Amino acid sequence: MNASTLYRLSSILLLLFAIGHTVGFSSVDPKWGVDNLVASMKAIRFNANGSDRTYWDFFVGFGLFVSVLMVFAAVVAWQLGGLPPAILAQVRIIAWGFVACFVIVAWLSWRYFFAVPVVFSALVLVCLTAAAWMSGKTS
Numbered sequence: 001m002n003a004s005t006l007y008r009l010s011s012i013l014l015l016l017f018a019i020g021h022t023v024g025f026s027s028v029d030p031k032w033g034v035d036n037l038v039a040s041m042k043a044i045r046f047n048a049n050g051s052d053r054t055y056w057d058f059f060v061g062f063g064l065f066v067s068v069l070m071v072f073a074a075v076v077a078w079q080l081g082g083l084p085p086a087i088l089a090q091v092r093i094i095a096w097g098f099v100a101c102f103v104i105v106a107w108l109s110w111r112y113f114f115a116v117p118v119v120f121s122a123l124v125l126v127c128l129t130a131a132a133w134m135s136g137k138t139s
Contacts, residue, residue: 003088006131007081010124011074017120018070025063073098080131088135095132102128 028038041056048058080088080095088095106121 001130003085003131003134004081004083006127006134007077010127010131011077011081013120013124013127014070014074014077017117017124018067018074020116020120021070022064022067025066026060073101077128080135085135092132092136095128095135099125099128099132 028034038056041059042054045052045054047053076098080091080098083091102121102125106118106125109117109121
């Protein structure tokens with residue numbers, strides 16, 4: 001497997017991660033027993049810097065914000081996968097910056113979420129790390 005393939009695989013995983021996140025982040029299972037909490041998040045309005053909002057507005061907004069950034073990361077990974085090895089070797093700071101970002105994403109997923117985002121972020125991290133390692137080789 002080469003860096004290009006690993007970046008393209010990362011891109012596909014990130015797109016699937018973004019789709020799953022977008023579909024699932026605002027889903028509430030009645031078994032969790034948080035119906036009253038969610039209802040109050042949706043009902044209680046307050047002024048936030050001149051805008052009338054609910055905490056649910058912030059929750060949904062930040063959830064969609066994360067989804068957009070994941071799609072952008074998928075596009076960047078796909079573009080990195082299309083670069084010739086000589087160019088990849090010249091942009092290693094981008095490759096390793098991407099890895100550093102997903103080290104943090106994987107840790108945050110482990111610390112605050114559950115198995116599915118942990119698995120996706122770990123798989124993306126492994127692919128990005130291997131691709132960054134290989135991207136320094138021009139042959």
